[in-house]
Ligand SMILES: *[C@@H]1O[C@H](CO)[C@@H](O)[C@H](O)[C@H]1NC(C)=O
């Protein structure tokens with residue numbers, strides 16, 4: 374029993390990073406756009422974040438606290454950033470989900486390390502679906518685990 378507990382514990386640990394890359398984008402229930410950045414900070418750098426996006430040749434900084442850098446004023450009261458545990462930052466944007474261009478490249482930088490992802494507008498998932506996928510894996514693991522105990 375301890376063995377299978379360990380096994381599914383490991384399965385859980387390994388399946389989460391496979392599901393969520395260093396950067397992910399999804400749509401919240403209230404149509405806000407969410408960008409999660411799980412980039413590991415460079416240890417020697419001052420803690421900072423920067424979120425930006427580009428479409429075609431247009432690039433814009435959405436939210437940052439890198440000293441000396443500035444975000445575009447149009448995003449200032451439309452976006453906010455919060456810290457994620459154990460590491461990373463989450464950007465939430467209001468009012469852009471329905472006017473996104475066809476393809477958008479999202480970028481984030483944490484203390485000098487960066488990640489990018491390009492997503493077509495039509496392929497953006499609701500955030501609840503992303504969470505559901507992860508908990509589905511856990512539920513399946515639990516079911517198999519219970520089967521081990523009782524049969
Ligand atoms: C940026 O924000 C984070 C979290 O609020 C903070 O820990 C960090 O010191 C800030 N960095 C700068 C350069 O202000």
Ligand SMILES: *[C@@H]1O[C@H](CO)[C@@H](O)[C@H](O)[C@H]1NC(C)=O
Pocket residue numbers: 475476491493
């Ligand atoms: C969007 O991106 C995909 C793959 O990155 C590319 O194949 C497609 O041509 C792009 N569409 C437009 C309209 O830029």
